[in-house]
Amino acid sequence: MGPSGSGKTTMINIIGCMDTPSTGSVILDGVDISRENASSLTRIRRDKIGLIFQQFHLISYLTAVENVMVAQYYHSMPDEQEAMEALAKVGLADRARHLPAQLSGGEQQRVCIARALINSPQILLGDEPTGNLDEENEGIVVDIFRRLHDEGVTIIIVTHDPEVGDVAQRKIILEHGRIVDDIDQSATFGQALKLKSHS
Amino acid sequence: MFWRMITKTLIRQRGKMLMIAFTVILGVSLSTAMMNVMLGVGDKVNRELKVYGANITVRHKDAALMNDLYGLSGQGVSDKFLHEEDVLKLKSIFWGFNILDFAPMLDGQAVLNDGETVQLLGTWPEKHATLSTGEELHTGLKALRTWWEVSGSWLGEDDDGSVMVGHLLAGEKGIHVGDSITLNGKAFTVRGIFNDGGTDDSKILMTLPALQDLMNLRGKVSTIEVTALTTPYNDLARKAAQNPRSLSPDEYETWYCTAYVSAICHQIQEVIRDGVAKPVRQVAESEGTILNKTTLLMVLITILSSIGSALAISNLITASVIERSQELGLLKALGAYNWQIVLLVLAEVMITGLLGGVLGYFLGIGFAQIIGQTVFGSYIEIARMVILIVAVILFFVTLLGSVPAIRYLTALKPTEVLHGK
DSSP: OOOTTSSHHHHHHHHTTSSOOSSSOOEETTEEGGGOOHHHHHHHHHHHEEEEOTTOOOOTTSOHHHHHHHHHHHHSOOOHHHHHHHHHHTTOGGGTTSOGGGSOHHHHHHHHHHHHHTTOOSEEEEESTTTTOOHHHHHHHHHHHHHHHHTTOEEEEEOSOHHHHHTSSEEEEEETTEEEEEEEOHHHHHHHHHHHHHO | OHHHHHHHHHHHTHHHHHHHHHHHHHHHHHHHHHHHHHHHHHHHHHHHHGGGOOSEEEEEHHHHHHHHHHOOOSTTSOSOOEEGGGGGGGGGSTTGGGEEEEEEEEEEEEEBTTSOEEEEEEEOSSEEEEOTTSOEEEESHHHHOTTOEEEEOOOOTTOTTEEEEEHHHHHHHTOOTTOEEEETTEEEEEEEEEEOSSGGGGEEEEEHHHHHHHHTOTTEESEEEEEEOOBOOOHHHHHHHHOGGGSOHHHHHHHHTTTBHHHHHHHHHHHSTTEEEEEOHHHHHHHHHHHHHHHHHHHHHHHHHHHHHHHHHHHHHHHHHHHTHHHHHHHHHTTOOHHHHHHHHHHHHHHHHHHHHHHHHHHHHHHHHHHIIIIISSOOOOOTHHHHHHHHHHHHHHHHHHHHHHHHHHHOOHHHHHSOO
């Protein structure tokens, strides 16, 4: 968490192998990604990272299931059955054949989450994933994150929303590109999640 | 997934893709028309230049030597003659189909009724024959002297009792159409007065058998004038013209099987006993010059239209890619390599280009026929090799037009388009 310009998105971009640090090093799964070339970063991002965006960034002319399959195509092999299961996991099995324009914001974000999860990434990166959602959909998305966390997925989320920040196991506060606070919320983690998902 | 994305993109971006296809149609149709005209124009230009007369003259080798050494020709230069029976063999040579018209000529002289000696010219005014191949032949001097102004009428094929008189001689002697004149005491009717604009205007023209009888030279001819469709000279043809024996076997085969005027002359000499065939320089060179310049013009138009198409395609593709930068940046973020994105965009453009190319090709054939009808009054023969050439041009034009878009794509950073940074 942190104010605008504090470096939250830059940090997400660097962890997501979409940007490289000007100084220092970033170790991801034992690899210093600050030293990798563009092609290696693409491969690492494809194999280990799942991305969730505030604006969802779904391809407008592809259906929900096809949007999920695009991520499969660039990872390995498209499998419609598997893509359908991913959509079912986020509660959108009956909306799979709809175009993004026919889906609500919350549904689009859930397609985005299904797309991020389809290749079983080690890390899920979310840049303001609830920033464009109403409270009800925010609750649904946070609940999905909880279930994914329970399944062992590492989730890193950038947010302005203190309520979303409170449900994290660990909260890091950035200011002007520096960590100003690193709070372990393990003790209240489960409780806050329940409160959030039932609100 | 690849084809699904391409199909949906083509449908969604149909406006832009139609613009690209339209640009390709214009470029390809112009290139197709120009190249078909370029490849088919040779015979057309040759036929147009046929009005300038024969482009090959065949003489007996002794007469040819006198002509080469002293520039002499006509009656009395040599007492050696070609054989009339060989003349029709011209159509039997390898390039016989390219021999359009020909006429044997016999020079002679006789005493006119006023006691003065006049120059005579015996020929086939018209000749109709059936060749051994079954082909019907219609040729003669009338087809070779299309520029002649004739008052009265031309001699007929078997009009052995009539003559045509050159207008200078006719004026000098007061001869008119319908008059009767005597040559060596034999009477002839003047069928026509002709204006050649050259030395023949002082001669009397008669059928070949009539002159052969008059001169007692049955079956003999002095020269044969030939009009043939030829290919412009190049280095190989020049080398062969100097000495065909200097060619390698491969060069000889290429030269022999190409309608160079020297190759046709060489083949004529193979069938005309003791004959030496020589191109009429002015006509042969004019044909070559006009053909080369026409070809150059067509090539330049093709190149310019290709460059124009490439620039237009470049603008359209770049605009399309910039408009889709967020989508393409997302694909990169999802793990697509640069080459995969480039392949996707190129496939879209190539499919559009292919569709435009096919339509453009058929439109170009239509343009070529319009040009053929308008300029030459006949259809242009469609050259199949143009399909291959157009396909190669289309591929490179589309590829070159895509270069700016490809450069933009490879430099595109997902973070710039996904986070608005």
